[in-house]
Amino acid sequence: MNDERSLTLVRGTRGMTRRRLLRRGAALGLGASALASLRGNRVFAVQEGEPVALTIWLEGEPGAVTAFSEIIDEYMQENPNVDVTLTFFGSDLFNPTLVPALNAGEGPDIWAGGTGPGQPAAIIEAGHALDLSPYFCALGWNEIIPEGIVNYTSSDGKLWAVGDSVESTVMFYNKEIFEQNGLGVPVTWDELMTACGTLQSAGFAMPIGLGGADKYPISWWQSLLWGRYAGPEGIDNVMFGDGRWDEEAFVQATAKLKELNDAGCFGPNALAEIQNNVEARFWRGEIPMVHTGPWIIGPGIDAVGEGINKFSAFQVPPPVAGTPIYPTEDIGTGWYVNAAYEHPDVAADLLDFVFFRDESRQKMLESGDNVPVGELDLENVELPVIVQEVFALSNEYRQNGTIHAFLDTVTPASMTDVSYDGLQAVLAGQMSPEDFTATVQSAWEAAKAENEHLLPGGVTCS
Incomplete structure (x- = not known):
């Protein structure tokens, strides 16, 4: 209609x-x-x-x-x-x-x-x-x-x-829960891992919400970590140059995602969780953090009203010390x-x-x-x-360059299917980061052979 x-x-x-x-x-x-x-x-x-x-x-x-x-x-x-x-x-x-x-x-x-x-x-x-x-x-x-x-x-x-x-992604968090547990906003990866442990000890089984049953929320983490490890140039070198998805940066980034899961940051079984339920529980104060986009704010205001002021957001710290924060943006x-x-x-x-x-x-x-x-x-x-806080986070770091929030929207559908299933397998311990990136690279090569990938871009003004 x-x-x-x-x-x-x-x-x-x-x-x-x-x-x-x-x-x-x-x-x-x-x-x-x-x-x-x-x-x-x-x-x-x-x-x-x-x-x-x-x-x-x-x-x-x-x-x-x-x-x-x-x-x-x-x-x-x-x-x-x-x-x-x-x-x-x-x-x-x-x-x-x-x-x-x-x-x-x-x-x-x-x-x-x-x-x-x-x-x-x-x-x-x-x-x-x-x-x-x-x-x-x-x-x-x-x-x-x-x-x-x-x-x-x-x-x-x-x-x-x-x-x-x-559209971008950031880490939303419950300020009240952080304050009650003596936590500040993590500015290093070690501080993020410490926050996960502290919140687990405080009784929060899922410190960082992740609806792994839906697959696509895991790919948000994939996009973030692959971009943080490789940088904007590294991603573009694969997308438009001769780079490969099985390079060491992407292997390490996938291993870092598994590290988060194995430490219990995503709870005992993220693969059984539905994203909508996870976000609803976040607004109810049952989950302290969730990595997602600003589209959840409207439902959050509907759910908690003026209680929205108990929540804020921060950029996920660099997984490698000394590297820049690249905001995600698509x-x-x-x-x-x-x-x-x-x-x-x-x-x-x-x-x-x-x-x-x-x-x-x-x-x-x-x-x-x-x-x-x-x-x-x-x-x-x-x-x-x-x-305003979410938008300010992107503005603050945009000069560093931006990385993809959603690699699944700019890569061939066949590669996305392989990535979705493979990411679940990685978290379940059924596939190593090396095997995952090699599988993604194989799907990428097959899609390129069929001209299913994006062509190099860029426009020059005289």
């Missing part, structure tokens, strides 16, 4: 410096008269009053009102000649519907989709996605989108999607423009308004619907304290 909403409202202007105006006009080949008209209207491809229709497909509940839909309303208030139609699809219908529609020339002008291997790569290869790199450079997106995200939304020097819905969505759309400048202008305008970024943050890419300005944003 899908739902269409035609949003037709009216819009004013957004201020623009002359430098940005000239950069934009030069990059897009606009003449002096077009540049002059830009002063009164950000939509630089639309002649006076020319009606422009633009359709957007995205996943969501029919009729949903979100920060995104409200920002689209604002865009059209400032551009009354642009009529944007939002079409919402259930998650089970979006992917099967998109490709046939694009192939038939009936697809959307903009759509929100995945950025990993598989369908996105097929869409790009078929020529359906517009190269956004001219706008990336001319509109200053290159100054906001982190290089690590650009690398995974581009190939052949071309940007295919605007990354969005940034995007949940990429925004594509149809290469056949006759008003690409309008589509780019809309993306610029939605994802790079300060007011839009603030609205998305405050709504809890979305975390924009790049450094976050938290000074004027009204958010629960715990949310």
Whole structure:
């Protein structure tokens, strides 16, 4: 089932410096008269009053009102000649519907989709996605989108999607339990292990919650530790170079994950635990820590109300002394423009308004619907304290470089299947770290042979 909403409202202007105006006009080949008209209207491809229709497909509940839909309303208030139609699809219908529609020339002008291997790569290869790199450079997106995200939304020097819905993972913890047991925030790996032991002695059977029965929460730890040991460059060297997943860094990282499990940090049998139950028990004060993402904060507020102030978060300490903290970061969505759309400048202008305008970024943050890419300005944003703390953790260490929060979203599905099953086997003592990484490498090689992996990315602005 899908739902269409035609949003037709009216819009004013957004201020623009002359430098940005000239950069934009030069990059897009606009003449002096077009540049002059830009002063009164950000939509630089639309002649006076020319009606422009633009359709957007995205996943969501029919009729949903979100920060995104409200920002689209604002865009059209400032551009009354642009009529944007939002079409919402259930998650089970979006992917099967998109490709046939694009192939038939009936697809959307903009759509929100995945950025990993598989369908996105097929869409790009078929020529359906517009190269956004001219706008990336001319509109200053290159100054906001982190290089690590650009690398995974581009190939052949071309940007295919605007990354969005940034997701990260941190260690959430119960401040009250820590204080009652004389614990501070661990800043070294030894201190984290000591905290596990202290909490076990205090009667907490599972110091760090882990829903191992669901498999994917173990892969969050895999992503974190593999990234911490190899660093951003080491991960990219495997993804896009001649590196291997069975290198010593990944073996050691997997051994460190098993060390946590064998020490009882994940409880007596994490493989029998369901993640939703683990997170619910965390909010009830039965589990002191859980490594997950900020999406749990909303349910937490629902569960404990003002008691949310008893909770906070910290970055997992470096597993190797003296190494940097690399925050985890991945995007949940990429925004594509149809290469056949006759008003690409309008589509780019809309993306610029939605994802790079300060007011839009603030609205998305405050709504809890979305975390924009790049450094976050938290000074004027009204958010629960715990949310601000989580975002501040990423901001604080982002200059070190970022690593993947979810390797399973950027590696081939066949490799993910092997990783999920293998991680459970490692924790169960049925597979060694060496055998696990060798199995993952074999799956990686097979997927690469079938061209199921991401191509090297990166965009250079002159």
